[in-house]
Amino acid sequence: MSTTTLEMLALSVSMAVAAGLIGCLAIMRRMVLAADPLSHVALPGIGVALLLSWHPLAGALLMLLLAAVLVWAIERRTRIAIEAIIGVTFSVALAVGSVITSGEQLIDALLGSPGTLSGWEVGLGLAGPLIVIAFVLRGRDAMVVALVSPEIALTSGVNVKRMDLYFLLAFALTVGLGLRYLGVLLMGSLIIIPAAVARRLARGLNAMFAISVGTAVLSTIAGYYLAARAGLHSGPFIVMIAGGLFFLSLLRRQ
Amino acid sequence: MNVTASALDVKALSVRLGGTDVLHDLTFSVPKASCLAVIGPNGVGKTVLLKALIGALPCTGEIRWAADTVLGYVPQKLDIERDLPLTAGDFLRAKAALSKASSAEVSRALRAVALDESMLRQPIGSLSGGQFQRLLVAFALLGQPNVLLLDEPAAGVDEPGQAQLQQVIRRLQDTEGMTVLLVSHDLSVVYRHADSVLCLGRRRTCLGPPRTVLSPEMLQELYGAALSYHVHDDT
Numbered sequence: 196m197s198t199t200t201l202e203m204l205a206l207s208v209s210m211a212v213a214a215g216l217i218g219c220l221a222i223m224r225r226m227v228l229a230a231d232p233l234s235h236v237a238l239p240g241i242g243v244a245l246l247l248s249w250h251p252l253a254g255a256l257l258m259l260l261l262a263a264v265l266v267w268a269i270e271r272r273t274r275i276a277i278e279a280i281i282g283v284t285f286s287v288a289l290a291v292g293s294v295i296t297s298g299e300q301l302i303d304a305l306l307g308s309p310g311t312l313s314g315w316e317v318g319l320g321l322a323g324p325l326i327v328i329a330f331v332l333r334g335r336d337a338m339v340v341a342l343v344s345p346e347i348a349l350t351s352g353v354n355v356k357r358m359d360l361y362f363l364l365a366f367a368l369t370v371g372l373g374l375r376y377l378g379v380l381l382m383g384s385l386i387i388i389p390a391a392v393a394r395r396l397a398r399g400l401n402a403m404f405a406i407s408v409g410t411a412v413l414s415t416i417a418g419y420y421l422a423a424r425a426g427l428h429s430g431p432f433i434v435m436i437a438g439g440l441f442f443l444s445l446l447r448r449q
Numbered sequence: 450m451n452v453t454a455s456a457l458d459v460k461a462l463s464v465r466l467g468g469t470d471v472l473h474d475l476t477f478s479v480p481k482a483s484c485l486a487v488i489g490p491n492g493v494g495k496t497v498l499l500k501a502l503i504g505a506l507p508c509t510g511e512i513r514w515a516a517d518t519v520l521g522y523v524p525q526k527l528d529i530e531r532d533l534p535l536t537a538g539d540f541l542r543a544k545a546a547l548s549k550a551s552s553a554e555v556s557r558a559l560r561a562v563a564l565d566e567s568m569l570r571q572p573i574g575s576l577s578g579g580q581f582q583r584l585l586v587a588f589a590l591l592g593q594p595n596v597l598l599l600d601e602p603a604a605g606v607d608e609p610g611q612a613q614l615q616q617v618i619r620r621l622q623d624t625e626g627m628t629v630l631l632v633s634h635d636l637s638v639v640y641r642h643a644d645s646v647l648c649l650g651r652r653r654t655c656l657g658p659p660r661t662v663l664s665p666e667m668l669q670e671l672y673g674a675a676l677s678y679h680v681h682d683d684t
């Protein structure tokens with residue numbers, strides 16, 4: 196195995212760990228489906244970045260983080276369900292993105308194209324998951340209490356609004372980290388599917404995190420291996436394996 | 450100078466939500482270690498009042514808690530899926546971590562609500578309504594609160610479960626000197642446990658001891674229908 200492949204595997208596995216963890220929090224907050232439309236907002240970011248001759252990932256990340264702040268602000272002001280806000284905002288973003296991104300760039304953006312990573316991309320690819328993992332591990336207690344009741348969290352000294360913003364930013368960062376490997380269309384799946392598997396199989400919170408992370412990492416490694424053998428994009432393989440694990444999880448009676 | 454300690458002083462409290470005045474110009478005090486019951490028909494703002502008091506809703510007027518106040522809050526109902534893979538222990542450990550409560554404190558909170566420690570391993574979806582409500586009270590007790598806000602804690606709980614909950618709340622008041630703000634539709638419970646009653650009506654509000662406030666005339670005016678309740682014998 197070449198160093199580049201090892202590097203790529205380390206980056207994608209760390210991204211998978213972050214996706215598995217953030218997916219658990221998302222599924223508990225009933226916003227796991229938001230991962231899918233949220234990933235769409237990256238598309239206009241990629242389009243704008245290419246127009247300005249920026250790195251596509253920079254445009255995607257910037258747009259995702261801005262969108263997270265926008266969703267948070269709209270939810271605070273209007274009290275519309277967060278999934279509805281994300282659904283509307285990001286469907287529009289997909290439409291705009293598909294207009295300003297074209298041809299091969301669009302296919303790469305939709306399906307992911309790891310290509311050759313520059314130094315800063317490797318740095319970001321390792322630092323980003325660490326930030327998300329640290330956020331989940333540090334914030335899980337506050338998240339669980341706020342999940343039970345935002346009012347209880349408030350009386351326990353949790354700044355619920357600020358925590359919501361951090362969660363959305365971590366969520367957006369996770370989506371952004373995976374775009375290079377899975378693309379706009381499939382990144383949401385790596386957040387949704389492992390968490391859905393964990394929800395079916397786990398009996399407690401720690402088990403849920405462990406199963407979700409395990410599913411995401413296993414799908415990523417196996418997906419890479421199969422894609423490399425077939426000489427195709429890894430994204431679809433990763434998602435197909437995660438999907439297969441989900442259907443296997445259905446065999447367990449609850 | 451009057452030094453009777455108040456746990457809470459509220460002056461001219463108003464809450465406006467969605468262009469509607471839900472609460473208007475409420476003024477009341479709650480002495481320490483006493484129980485204030487909040488009653489009134491559905492939709493008059495009882496839950497809104499509790500949420501305003503803990504700072505979860507914007508309001509005008511003045512809310513002054515005693516300097517040493519530590520709040521414990523039991524919400525009316527939870528918007529949470531009961532089939533999530535969360536155990537009772539996950540719930541309590543999360544709150545304990547936030548409140549920096551020790552495992553001994555978790556055990557004490559469980560004992561206070563008469564729940565067995567083996568319950569910690571059970572998924573929340575497998576708990577009965579009464580067990581879940583008592584778990585929420587245990588949840589509220591972590592962090593050593595001296596004020597408990599209970600929003601219809603017995604709603605949806607069967608009669609034995611309700612009786613157990615009432616005993617728990619009463620015991621906490623008696624043994625720990627807890628100040629309690631209790632929203633309840635059970636006028637018998639209010640009559641027995643409350644030191645004072647705040648009635649929120651659509652046309653007027655009133656405040657006073659249960660014997661005065663819970664008169665047939667007042668209840669008729671408050672609820673728009675004749676109500677009766679049974680006063681249990683305490684002995």
